[in-house]
Amino acid sequence: MSGQELEGRILKRANPKTIQDKFLVGYQGWFTCNGDGEPMDPNHHGWMHWFDKPISDGGRPNTDLWPDVSEYSPSELFPAPDLQNADGDPVFLFSSRNSKTVRRHFHWMALHGVDGAFLQRFAGQCDLEAGSAAIRKIRDEVGDRVREAAEAEGRVFAIMYDVSGVHPDKIQRVLEQDWTHLIRDKYVLDSPNYLREKGKPVIALWGFGFNHRNHSPQVVRSIVNFFRSSTPGGVYLMAGVPGHWRTSTSDSDPDPEFLRVWTEEFDALSPWTVGRYGNEEEAERWGNEKVKQDFDFLKRRGDEGGKRVDYIPVVLPGGSGYNLSRGQWGLNGIKRNGGHFLWKQIYAARHAGVRIIYGAMWDEYDEGTAFMPVVSSSKQLPVHSQFNFLALDADGHSLPSDWYMRIAGFAAESLRGDHMLHESFPVKELQDYWATRPRYEETTPAKEETEQLNEAQRAYHDWAAQEDGAVVDEAPPPYMLEDEMQSPQTSSVQNTGLVPPEATNPVLGRSSHSSVPPPSPPMSTRPECPPGLDKRTPQSYQQPSSSYTIARPSSQGSSPVPTSAAVAYLAGDLTRQTLSHLPQHASGFSSLSRSVIQMPSVEVTPSAAPISPLPASATPVSSWPQHPVQQHNIPSYPRVSPLDSLSSLTPQREPFGIGGPGYHGPDSNVHPHDPAPLPRVEHSRTTSNSGASSIATNRPAHPHPAPNSLVQDYCQRQIPPTQLHPGGSYSSRPYSPPEWGTQRSPPPVPPRAYFVCL
Numbered sequence: 001m002s003g004q005e006l007e008g009r010i011l012k013r014a015n016p017k018t019i020q021d022k023f024l025v026g027y028q029g030w031f032t033c034n035g036d037g038e039p040m041d042p043n044h045h046g047w048m049h050w051f052d053k054p055i056s057d058g059g060r061p062n063t064d065l066w067p068d069v070s071e072y073s074p075s076e077l078f079p080a081p082d083l084q085n086a087d088g089d090p091v092f093l094f095s096s097r098n099s100k101t102v103r104r105h106f107h108w109m110a111l112h113g114v115d116g117a118f119l120q121r122f123a124g125q126c127d128l129e130a131g132s133a134a135i136r137k138i139r140d141e142v143g144d145r146v147r148e149a150a151e152a153e154g155r156v157f158a159i160m161y162d163v164s165g166v167h168p169d170k171i172q173r174v175l176e177q178d179w180t181h182l183i184r185d186k187y188v189l190d191s192p193n194y195l196r197e198k199g200k201p202v203i204a205l206w207g208f209g210f211n212h213r214n215h216s217p218q219v220v221r222s223i224v225n226f227f228r229s230s231t232p233g234g235v236y237l238m239a240g241v242p243g244h245w246r247t248s249t250s251d252s253d254p255d256p257e258f259l260r261v262w263t264e265e266f267d268a269l270s271p272w273t274v275g276r277y278g279n280e281e282e283a284e285r286w287g288n289e290k291v292k293q294d295f296d297f298l299k300r301r302g303d304e305g306g307k308r309v310d311y312i313p314v315v316l317p318g319g320s321g322y323n324l325s326r327g328q329w330g331l332n333g334i335k336r337n338g339g340h341f342l343w344k345q346i347y348a349a350r351h352a353g354v355r356i357i358y359g360a361m362w363d364e365y366d367e368g369t370a371f372m373p374v375v376s377s378s379k380q381l382p383v384h385s386q387f388n389f390l391a392l393d394a395d396g397h398s399l400p401s402d403w404y405m406r407i408a409g410f411a412a413e414s415l416r417g418d419h420m421l422h423e424s425f426p427v428k429e430l431q432d433y434w435a436t437r438p439r440y441e442e443t444t445p446a447k448e449e450t451e452q453l454n455e456a457q458r459a460y461h462d463w464a465a466q467e468d469g470a471v472v473d474e475a476p477p478p479y480m481l482e483d484e485m486q487s488p489q490t491s492s493v494q495n496t497g498l499v500p501p502e503a504t505n506p507v508l509g510r511s512s513h514s515s516v517p518p519p520s521p522p523m524s525t526r527p528e529c530p531p532g533l534d535k536r537t538p539q540s541y542q543q544p545s546s547s548y549t550i551a552r553p554s555s556q557g558s559s560p561v562p563t564s565a566a567v568a569y570l571a572g573d574l575t576r577q578t579l580s581h582l583p584q585h586a587s588g589f590s591s592l593s594r595s596v597i598q599m600p601s602v603e604v605t606p607s608a609a610p611i612s613p614l615p616a617s618a619t620p621v622s623s624w625p626q627h628p629v630q631q632h633n634i635p636s637y638p639r640v641s642p643l644d645s646l647s648s649l650t651p652q653r654e655p656f657g658i659g660g661p662g663y664h665g666p667d668s669n670v671h672p673h674d675p676a677p678l679p680r681v682e683h684s685r686t687t688s689n690s691g692a693s694s695i696a697t698n699r700p701a702h703p704h705p706a707p708n709s710l711v712q713d714y715c716q717r718q719i720p721p722t723q724l725h726p727g728g729s730y731s732s733r734p735y736s737p738p739e740w741g742t743q744r745s746p747p748p749v750p751p752r753a754y755f756v757c758l
Contacts, residue, residue: 012439013154014115019197019236019268019310019356023412025371026160026361027105027117029096029142033078036095040134047081049366050093055082055384063365064320064331066381066389068373068401069094076101083382091382096363097138099145105363105372106149108402111438112409113416116156116195117362118204119146124165126178136178140186150193158195159188160204160240168214172223179203179227189232197236197267203227204270206240209258210251217257224265238268238312243276245269246294251276263301268310269294270358273345274319274369278334280344287348295352312356315345317404320368323387332390334368338397339407343425346411350421357415359408371408373401406433413439 014022034046045053053059061083069077069092077092085091094101109116121143125135150157159182163171182188195202205223208215227235242252245262251272252258262269271294277283295311302308318336321329335341349357364370374392375381376399381389392399400406410429414421 010441011110011154012113012441014156016116016156016193016195017199019195019202021355021415021417022115022156023113023357023359023408023415024115024156024195024312025109025117025359025408026120026364027146027157028120028361028363028366029102029146030120031094031096031363031365032138033093033095034081035078036097040138051081055387060323060326061387061389062324063368064322064324064388064390065365065368065370065374066091066391067093067365067370068375068380070401071373072101072104076104080382083384085381086379086383096142097145099148102142102145103149103152106146106153106155108372108405109155109362110153112402112405113412113437113439114155114359114362114405114408115412116150116158116193117146118158118160118358119143120162120361121159121178122162122165123171123174123178126181127166127170127174128177129170129174143182143186143188147188147191147193151191154193156193156195157191158202158204160206160238162240163205163207163215164213168216168219171215172219172226175205175223176226176230179230183231200234200236201231202236202238203231204238204240206270206272208239208241209245209253209262210242211253213253215253217255217261220258220261221265236267237265238270238310239266240270240272243271243273243290245271246290246297263298263309264307266309268312268356269298270312270314273314274316274360274367280337280341283341283344284348287345287352291348291354292352295354299353310356311354312358313345313349313352313354314358314360315342315349316360316369317342317371317407318368320390321366323389324366331388332368332394335395336392336404337395338399339403339430340425342404342407346407347421347423350411350414351423355415357411371404373405376401403430406430409433409437 028049030049032046032048033050036046039046045057047053047059049062051059051061055061072092072094076094076098078095079090080093083091096102106117108114119142121139124130125132125139128136146157149155161175161178163175166174188194189201207213208220224237227237239262241262242250244250244252246259248254248256248259271290273286277286291311291313294313298309298311316334317339318332318341319334320332322331322333346357359371360369362371365372365374368390374390376392378391378393381391392401392403407430410426410433411421413419
């Protein structure tokens with residue numbers, strides 16, 4: 001396909017007018033790093049959720065899974081304190097406060113066809129009476145970043161309140177004050193990408209009705225009435241409920257009145273299942289005894305004249321919280337098993353007739369349930385004598401780091417009716433995932449252009465018919481990409497040993513390791529790399545053995561993978577030919593000493609660019625602009641943080657699994673998000689059914705003015721470019737996300753998932 005044909009093509013957008021037929025994910029956005037912006041307190045060490053505090057100060061990491069940051073630009077990365085890889089080099093982490101990073105996360109959703117996210121908002125962090133103004137400010141900033149990213153990437157978003165961490169006597173007041181704040185001050189419902197159902201904005205309330213939470217059904221009804229009466233146009237309310245909500249047993253409050261609350265007051269129910277099963281067999285049993293029976297129960301009530309209530313099951317890739325729990329939960333406690341565990345849950349939901357699925361969570365590295373990229377090999381993990389970490393090969397499978405985003409995208413396509421979903425795990429389809437993706441909006445010529453073309457064609461035929469003996473030539477056969485098919489080869493990049501992760505994967509895309517043999521050639525081709533560029537040699541280390549291997553094939557030859565100005569925004573630091581320094585991060589108000597890491601120069605010589613439908617660029621390599629590079633800072637940390645003593649912000653901890661995506665104070669490291677610890681997997685069992693006005697606003701200047709048509713059009717389009725994107729050894733996605741202008745202010749930090757450690 002030519003550049004003219006590709007120019008202006010748009011990644012398939014999610015429909016914000018309905019929640020039906022969607023794969024939605026939870027988005028925590030709660031990771032912060034030292035130097036990523038103004039800290040909560042001038043003396044706070046700056047690390048939230050990655051660490052409770054730096055290891056050298058007696059802290060610990062809060063994650064087992066280690067994120068793959070090879071697609072992030074150096075300006076998005078921060079050195080992890082007191083951690084190095086096997087070669088002694090520092091390792092890096094991202095911050096959820098960075099606008100470019102949040103945009104990247106939503107671009108991954110767009111590339112994979114995941115419809116959007118529920119932004120987690122913790123009630124405990126919105127309680128101004130408890131002194132949470134600083135953390136709420138960060139949550140608001142993250143909300144702005146999520147809104148911008150969703151609008152730019154054509155994704156939907158909605159607010160999900162986590163009510164854990166607030167006393168039952170205060171919860172209604174906190175929710176009322178914060179929702180009023182979001183409507184009046186943040187104008188959250190003004191976004192065209194805010195998710196709606198039948199014109200009503202979607203709001204989720206997570207955490208009511210769990211055992212030992214002491215929420216009364218009367219309070220829940222009162223809160224529901226507030227949201228319905230105070231939200232312009234009404235609301236579509238979704239409840240995050242206990243796994244045993246229908247039978248009022250186990251993790252559910254035994255008060256039978258809650259069953260009537262769920263079925264009479266809410267529009268959708270989403271039972272929380274993290275920790276309820278731990279392997280494929282138990283997941284299948286849960287699907288048969290809970291998902292299927294829950295779905296049928298609600299459908300039967302609706303068919304008999306009761307309120308129609310949607311059913312939204314939760315699915316998760318796996319779980320591990322060893323570091324987070326200080327060793328109380330097992331390392332790799334819920335094995336992912338190469339995606340088989342996740343697939344069992346997805347198939348059970350679809351087999352039951354479910355139309356909406358909720359993935360927990362997109363960025364939840366804390367408890368090991370993240371869909372986002374995880375390093376493929378254990379050789380890429382940090383090495384520490386006290387703490388262990390996990391890669392995707394922990395279960396013996398050699399996988400590309402975007403493997404679980406592929407599974408989510410494949411499930412999303414099934415929900416939209418693009419293909420059938422079968423019980424057998426779709427290994428082949430996932431291996432060849434990028435042969436037929438990403439998916440674009442179907443475009444047709446404008447009506448005026450079509451009429452002009454038809455008129456010109458008629459005029460030509462009339463003229464030709466008047467010529468004596470003239471013959472009207474038929475149009476040539478259509479050009480087929482298959483005419484130029486070439487045998488694929490695996491893209492690889494030489495390991496340059498650079499400190500920032502872009503050395504191992506300088507593009508926003510990944511494929512499996514170069515040592516993994518590719519699958520059969522996909523039925524697609526892509527442009528060749530520009531002549532004169534040498535191919536990088538494969539990386540030296542080998543992937544572990546597996547029952548099957550994954551590799552994304554690429555076309556033979558070389559091709560310029562064009563990038564637009566939009567793409568350059570997220571990949572800017574990676575597309576330059578010479579890198580001399582690491583980027584500099586402002587350290588906020590912390591007075592921290594710095595030490596600078598110098599990056600050796602590296603010449604970009606990719607082998608094959610990642611699979612992309614983008615056209616080749618005629619711009620010679622020598623004409624690419626050279627961008628100045630900033631420096632990377634490794635700060636030192638104060639030994640004592642005044643926030644260590646802020647116990648007023650720290651709720652009393654509960655055993656894992658009883659709390660929800662709850663709120664944690666600045667140094668509260670573990671806040672329960674899900675009922676039932678990862679190690680203690682609860683076996684499902686069959687039990688009998690226990691029963692079977694708008695806010696008036698005087699608005700100041702709108703903080704999110706609607707962009708003019710040119711800017712809006714620019715933000716929505718994937719414009720093929722003139723800059724090369726070198727391929728990477730993990731490059732599985734076609735190209736990097738676009739940019740949305742010259743936003744330079746450091747972004748913020750979001751909320752939620754299972755624990756909130758500050």
